[in-house]
Amino acid sequence: MANKLFAPELFRPPLDIPDIPYDHLLRKAAESNPDRLAIVYHNLSFTYRETVSMVNSIANGLYELGLRKGDHVCLFTTNRPEYIVTFIAAASIGVVVSPMNPSYKEREISYQLENSEAKAILIQKELVPTLTLALNQKEFPNLKHIIVTGARPPETLPNAIAFGQLLRQSSPKAPPHVDIDGDDLLALPYSSGTTGLPKGTMLTHRNLVSNNLQFTNAQGINLTDAALLFLPFYHIYGVMLTGSFLACGGTQIMMERFDLLESLELCEKYQVTYYFAVPPIILGLANAPIDLGKMKSVKCIFSGAAPMPTDPARRLQEKIPGRVVQGYGLTEASPLTHSQPRDTSLIRLGSVGLPTHNTECKIVDVETGTRELPQGEQGELIIKGPQVMQGYWKAPEATEQALRNGWLHTGDIAYVDEDGYTYIVDRKKEMIKYHGFGVAPAEIEALLLEHPSILDTAVIGVPDDEAGELIKGIVVKKPGATLTEEDVLNFANGKLAGYKRLRLVEFIDAIPKTASGKILRRELQEREKAK
Numbered sequence: 449m450a451n452k453l454f455a456p457e458l459f460r461p462p463l464d465i466p467d468i469p470y471d472h473l474l475r476k477a478a479e480s481n482p483d484r485l486a487i488v489y490h491n492l493s494f495t496y497r498e499t500v501s502m503v504n505s506i507a508n509g510l511y512e513l514g515l516r517k518g519d520h521v522c523l524f525t526t527n528r529p530e531y532i533v534t535f536i537a538a539a540s541i542g543v544v545v546s547p548m549n550p551s552y553k554e555r556e557i558s559y560q561l562e563n564s565e566a567k568a569i570l571i572q573k574e575l576v577p578t579l580t581l582a583l584n585q586k587e588f589p590n591l592k593h594i595i596v597t598g599a600r601p602p603e604t605l606p607n608a609i610a611f612g613q614l615l616r617q618s619s620p621k622a623p624p625h626v627d628i629d630g631d632d633l634l635a636l637p638y639s640s641g642t643t644g645l646p647k648g649t650m651l652t653h654r655n656l657v658s659n660n661l662q663f664t665n666a667q668g669i670n671l672t673d674a675a676l677l678f679l680p681f682y683h684i685y686g687v688m689l690t691g692s693f694l695a696c697g698g699t700q701i702m703m704e705r706f707d708l709l710e711s712l713e714l715c716e717k718y719q720v721t722y723y724f725a726v727p728p729i730i731l732g733l734a735n736a737p738i739d740l741g742k743m744k745s746v747k748c749i750f751s752g753a754a755p756m757p758t759d760p761a762r763r764l765q766e767k768i769p770g771r772v773v774q775g776y777g778l779t780e781a782s783p784l785t786h787s788q789p790r791d792t793s794l795i796r797l798g799s800v801g802l803p804t805h806n807t808e809c810k811i812v813d814v815e816t817g818t819r820e821l822p823q824g825e826q827g828e829l830i831i832k833g834p835q836v837m838q839g840y841w842k843a844p845e846a847t848e849q850a851l852r853n854g855w856l857h858t859g860d861i862a863y864v865d866e867d868g869y870t871y872i873v874d875r876k877k878e879m880i881k882y883h884g885f886g887v888a889p890a891e892i893e894a895l896l897l898e899h900p901s902i903l904d905t906a907v908i909g910v911p912d913d914e915a916g917e918l919i920k921g922i923v924v925k926k927p928g929a930t931l932t933e934e935d936v937l938n939f940a941n942g943k944l945a946g947y948k949r950l951r952l953v954e955f956i957d958a959i960p961k962t963a964s965g966k967i968l969r970r971e972l973q974e975r976e977k978a979k
Contacts, residue, residue: 463805465661465834469628470539470653473660473695475500481671481697488701488718489529496697499533501620506537506611509618513568513593513609517542517626520564520636524548524557524579525572526704527681530597530611532690534570539634539653542626546636546648547682550575551945554582561588563842564636564648568593570611576602630654636841637684639779645891648841649684649779658834659688659782660695662804666787667722667748671697675722676714678703683885684783685752689724708732716742723770726753726884727760728914730772734760746770750787752777753884754916755872758797765797776800776872780856782835785809786870799869807833810855811864817857826873829862830855878969880909881916885947889969892940892948896921899939901929906959906967910952910976920952922972924959931955 466472478486478496487494494502515521521538523545525531538545546564548557550572557579561569566588571579573596594601594608601608634653638646663669675693677700679686693700701718703710706729714720723746725733730751733740747770751761756774765772771792777783786809788794788801795801803809811827813819821827836856839847850857862872880887889907896905904924909917921940925931933953941949960968 460666460802460805460807463661463665465654465658465806467630467654468657470634470656470691471503471536473657473691474503474536477671477694477697484671484697485699486694487529487532488699492529494529496694499694502529502533502615503537503540504622505615505618505620506533507540507623508621509614510534510537510543510568511541511623512618515541515543515568515593517628518544518633519567520544520546522546522548522561522564522566522569523682524550524552524569524575525597525681526550527677527686527702528572528597528704529702530570530572531681532694534595534611535687535690536694537623540623540626542628542632544633544636546638547687548638549680549682549945549947551947552578553943553945554578554585555943556945557582558586558588559645560638561591562586563645564638565590567591568595570595571597573598573602576605580604628653630657631838633838635687637682637687637779639684639886645894646888647843647846650838650841651782652838655782655835655837656687656691658806659784660692662806662833662835663688663692663784663787664696666784666790666804667750668790669693669696669698669722673721674699674701674718675724676701676703676711676718676720677724678706678711679724679726679753683753684777684779685724685726688777688783708736709738712738712740712742715746716744719745721745721747723749725749725751727751727756727916728883730756730764731760731914734764734767740767743768743770748773750775752783754881756797761797771795772797774800776870778858778860780837780850780858781831781833782837784835785831785833796869799865799871801870802868803831803870804833807831807835809864809870811862814861817852821863823864823866826861826863829858829860829870829872831858832856880907880919882909882919882947883915887919887948892919892921892944892950895940895943896923896936899931899936901926901931902936903927903929904959906969906972907950908969908972908976918951919949920954920976921950922954922956922959924957925955 478500482497486496486499596608597611599612600610635651636648639649749772751774761772773788775787786800809831811821892907903926906922910920912918936953960971
């Protein structure tokens with residue numbers, strides 16, 4: 449019988465989640481604390497009043513361009529204020545936002561622009577050459593507007609609009625009223641599944657409003673907190689963090705990318721209280737041959753996106769006064785579903801914690817997907833809550849597989865102990881996790897098979913202390929073909945985002961498969977372990 453002292457319901461009582469459009473979270477925070485610092489980016493800083501003013505201007509600008517409720521806009525930038533402002537501005541007028549990885553190559557840009565049916569794209573000026581290559585290769589009939597960061601559009605895109613110009617010429621007053629329901633689509637992040645190309649995950653206003661409030665309540669975050677945000681905003685983890693800290697009236701200090709020494713300087717300068725990370729950064733901090741005294745204001749280092757190794761976490765915990773915790777979530781759940789209790793004495797490093805507010809979870813038999821298993825027994829983790837997606841964009845079969853009878857089937861293997869803590873013991877069978885990013889083997893395999901000298905291929909993850917897993921291509925050459933490891937790497941990596949790139953290549957005579965033709969990936973992984 450579960451120990452009632454640790455019963456999850458004692459820590460996570462139901463929340464009364466308002467049925468409001470996503471942008472209202474920021475607007476409500478701004479009404480309460482208009483002069484509080486909302487965003488810090490290099491030498492720029494914006495109060496809540498200024499942030500709302502920019503959101504209104506861009507919302508009005510998008511509306512004047514002809515964007516209407518249900519239209520889609522892609523965001524193709526690194527971490528910067530324009531990203532957040534455009535995200536919330538689009539939400540204000542019912543436009544759907546589709547975040548795009550800034551390391552994408554033209555092939556990946558083309559796929560998402562076409563699949564999402566984007567009518568507009570916000571792009572960082574440094575990334576224009578990559579977009580130009582994509583535009584030169586094919587037409588995108590839905591794409592009507594290109595908005596480029598900076599004061600003026602580049603010469604290579606004469607019909608583009610400068611973000612600065614759109615901001616200046618548009619009214620900072622509230623945008624036209626648009627009727628927005630909680631079930632209306634808000635975000636379309638692309639999530640790599642275990643098969644095929646990435647799928648758009650349909651997240652609604654209710655999904656993201658719920659998850660922002662679930663997260664801030666579970667962690668006890670409020671307007672006195674300051675977060676250091678270097679995790680990418682295009683990733684659902686970043687989407688949650690930017691929205692949550694604006695919703696609670698806190699301050700977010702932005703970095704384009706992680707830099708250890710700079711992160712420590714910013715922690716000290718802005719008295720950062722929340723430091724968000726992924727396991728490789730936990731490892732880096734634990735092993736850093738420097739004093740972490742500049743993190744003295746940090747009360748929580750929160751790790752997500754992949755399982756956190758407990759040994760480095762313990763070593764890091766010994767070096768700082770704050771707590772080190774991990775949570776769990778997935779794109780399909782906006783993302784948070786589990787996190788640790790606020791009481792530091794109840795934190796369990798090896799666990800992802802307890803279900804967050806208004807969230808149910810069960811462990812079910814892997815074979816049937818329906819039979820609930822008892823405490824301590826391993827099975828598939830399934831989840832139900834207001835943060836769970838509507839489904840996959842233009843992928844009804846995948847939606848039917850993931851959402852069954854109102855439950856999201858995560859594909860992750862887990863167990864729940866007698867006190868209600870969840871432990872992830874395996875993850876989606878075929879996904880590779882490189883520095884916290886999910887990589888679908890099937891996508892890279894499809895690319896490799898385009899090489900004229902490759903007969904067959906399989907892609908697996910190889911364990912690595914720093915990256916989590918390295919991506920390895922196992923290749924069968926066509927008879928008589930001359931092919932080197934360097935040839936394969938050069939062919940694939942020029943067409944893939946950095947986190948998807950092959951790091952290793954091995955040639956074998958045949959790829960092991962089932963009678964139905966499915967790759968026996970586990971057999972390849974066992975073969976790798978035996979080396």
